[in-house]
Amino acid sequence: MADTELLSGGKYVESAAKVRGRARLNPLFVLFLYLGCLATGSTGASAAAPGRDAADVVLRNAKIYTVDAVRSWADSLAIRGDRIVFVGSNSEAARFIGGNTKVIDLGGRFVLPGFHDRHVHPVTGGVELSQCDLNSSQDSAEVFSRLRACAARLGDRPWLLGGGWDLPLFPGGVADRRELDVIVADRPAALYSADGHSVWVNSKALALAGIDSATTDPVGGRIERDRDGAPIGTLREAAADLIDPFLPESSPAELLAGLRLAVERAHAFGIVALTEASAGPETIAAYDALDHRGELGLRVVASQHLGPEDGAAAIPGLVALRAAAHAPHVRATAVKLFADGVIEGGTASLLEPYVGRPGSGIANWSADQLREAIAALDRERFQIHVHAIGDRAIRDTLDGLAAARKANGARDARPLLAHIQLFHPGDIPRFRELGVVADFQPLWAWFDPYIRDLTEPFLGPERSRWLYPIRTMAATGAILAAGSDWSVSSMNPLAAIEVAITRCDPGLTSCDRPWIPEERVDLATMLAAYTIGGAYAGFEEKESGSLEAGKLADLIVLDRDLFAIPPGEISAARVLVTMFEGRIVFGDWSALQKEAAGEGK
Ligand SMILES: [Zn+2]
Numbered sequence: 001m002a003d004t005e006l007l008s009g010g011k012y013v014e015s016a017a018k019v020r021g022r023a024r025l026n027p028l029f030v031l032f033l034y035l036g037c038l039a040t041g042s043t044g045a046s047a048a049a050p051g052r053d054a055a056d057v058v059l060r061n062a063k064i065y066t067v068d069a070v071r072s073w074a075d076s077l078a079i080r081g082d083r084i085v086f087v088g089s090n091s092e093a094a095r096f097i098g099g100n101t102k103v104i105d106l107g108g109r110f111v112l113p114g115f116h117d118r119h120v121h122p123v124t125g126g127v128e129l130s131q132c133d134l135n136s137s138q139d140s141a142e143v144f145s146r147l148r149a150c151a152a153r154l155g156d157r158p159w160l161l162g163g164g165w166d167l168p169l170f171p172g173g174v175a176d177r178r179e180l181d182v183i184v185a186d187r188p189a190a191l192y193s194a195d196g197h198s199v200w201v202n203s204k205a206l207a208l209a210g211i212d213s214a215t216t217d218p219v220g221g222r223i224e225r226d227r228d229g230a231p232i233g234t235l236r237e238a239a240a241d242l243i244d245p246f247l248p249e250s251s252p253a254e255l256l257a258g259l260r261l262a263v264e265r266a267h268a269f270g271i272v273a274l275t276e277a278s279a280g281p282e283t284i285a286a287y288d289a290l291d292h293r294g295e296l297g298l299r300v301v302a303s304q305h306l307g308p309e310d311g312a313a314a315i316p317g318l319v320a321l322r323a324a325a326h327a328p329h330v331r332a333t334a335v336k337l338f339a340d341g342v343i344e345g346g347t348a349s350l351l352e353p354y355v356g357r358p359g360s361g362i363a364n365w366s367a368d369q370l371r372e373a374i375a376a377l378d379r380e381r382f383q384i385h386v387h388a389i390g391d392r393a394i395r396d397t398l399d400g401l402a403a404a405r406k407a408n409g410a411r412d413a414r415p416l417l418a419h420i421q422l423f424h425p426g427d428i429p430r431f432r433e434l435g436v437v438a439d440f441q442p443l444w445a446w447f448d449p450y451i452r453d454l455t456e457p458f459l460g461p462e463r464s465r466w467l468y469p470i471r472t473m474a475a476t477g478a479i480l481a482a483g484s485d486w487s488v489s490s491m492n493p494l495a496a497i498e499v500a501i502t503r504c505d506p507g508l509t510s511c512d513r514p515w516i517p518e519e520r521v522d523l524a525t526m527l528a529a530y531t532i533g534g535a536y537a538g539f540e541e542k543e544s545g546s547l548e549a550g551k552l553a554d555l556i557v558l559d560r561d562l563f564a565i566p567p568g569e570i571s572a573a574r575v576l577v578t579m580f581e582g583r584i585v586f587g588d589w590s591a592l593q594k595e596a597a598g599e600g601k
Helices: 002-025 027-038 090-096 122-129 139-152 177-183 203-209 240-246 254-269 283-294 311-322 367-379 389-410 429-434 449-454 470-475 493-501 525-531 532-535 565-571 589-601
Strands: 057-060 064-065 078-079 084-089 102-105 109-115 115-120 160-165 189-193 196-201 221-225 231-237 269-277 299-303 328-338 381-390 416-419 437-440 479-484 557-558 573-579 583-586
Touching: 002 283, 057 090, 078 090, 078 115, 078 589, 084 090, 084 196, 102 189, 109 196, 109 565, 115 437, 115 479, 115 525, 115 532, 122 160, 122 269, 122 437, 139 160, 139 177, 139 269, 139 557, 177 189, 177 196, 177 231, 189 203, 189 470, 196 203, 196 240, 203 231, 203 254, 231 240, 240 283, 254 269, 254 573, 254 583, 269 283, 269 381, 269 532, 269 573, 283 299, 283 311, 283 328, 299 311, 299 381, 311 367, 367 381, 367 389, 381 389, 389 416, 437 470, 437 532, 470 479, 479 493, 479 532, 493 525, 493 565, 525 532, 573 589
Parallel strands: 057 102, 064 109, 115 269, 160 189, 269 299, 299 328, 328 381, 381 416, 416 437, 437 479
Antiparallel strands: 057 078, 078 084, 109 557, 189 196, 196 231, 221 231, 557 573, 573 583
């Protein structure tokens, strides 16, 4: 409780003094500086006359954790148009209240900057929701019963498609075609694992794609086989791509509908900006279309996918697509590379061999290829976004980034390494040194069946210590961001924040056996990762990520003060209102005020 008092008491006093000091200096001058450097063309603050100060919305009586440079607190905030024009005390906010100002008394509710999810798959995840959704099934029996329901409900479609099954629900993470044949015999079926790195297919799908005992494993992929060499029904990585030419393509309307579902979910979780982790022209077109209709309500960095098979010849196409994406909130300025696969599938690329499994995983790119691709993309000034899970994949990527910097010169490049599960400890300080953003998926950092059954046994205890070293990374001074990787796992940032703090199942309210407790971090660190760190990762920290005068009004109201509750309750907190650029995209003020009044305290 002492920490809570310090943060809600001590720092608040400091912040109020700062705000008052600035006010005496001349707030309009400060505002001009902000607006000038942001080049927004915003009007309003043109004179000191009291009437001209009026804001559109003033939030009062709130507990506002601003995530500014000194992590100050405030109790009031004023918004004009899409911008915050004031953050400070209730008494000072009074001068922003004019005849047309909507004044919201938040009754002590907790306010944060909106969240930034820096690795997520909204379009494919949203489309998956409209197909057969197997996410969060508790056991294989639930997977089968959901599949039976889907087969009946989606009986008119030429393929049964969907995904979200968890590898640990099947022995060795291998799902069997025969079990699927029992449910779907009349047409091909393809169901992606929750992590997206494996696909479970039935016999019809295998036959259609011509995959049998004679088919050799493609480079970078594996066909799981029985003793006789016959495909069992699980295809990993590049082997999963073998069925791609036979899959029906999603129409633009289906992609748009999927994106809508995903955006709705993102807003409910307080997300205002995101990095789409794997975009092609159709995906980017869906974002553009939704934004042109004024319905996106998020700022998006789309990471265009580049595979080793594409090579340098594909880069001009990426440059052209970047230029073509022109909706106001959509930038296709990043390129995503998969350095490796996943540990649980035995495809993450490791420095030393797996324990009890042949080989060291699959490096999708040779170290040379990866270095060349990174250097070429860096020359085109793309933000490099790499899926890197194993310690070799992380090292190869860092080596590639270092070489690119040497060849092309240092620039404000902000490369993003996502997932970053298993480290050689010597590579951790290199993030800070090379200006690499550490983009963890903190929700994965607890002793769940993936770790218990499919990760630690294949790494051994010594290496396992260096899974998700979030605290060690933070201590180096590297910029932390975070992402959900939805639909791989829940999109809820609060659940991920809780796990980073507890290293325990986010469903537990009290945790007595944290996993690798040395790597637990504090709430302030995680809130920064999801706000200002995420904004930095999206090149928008001057516009968003903290609540300060001059920035965009991207904020959320929560039902409880996260600093005042035990960490095990963070995932149970709810977002009540999400505001994106001054516009409410989730919840509404009136319901919130009723709720505050109804509770009576
Ligand atoms: Zn991903």
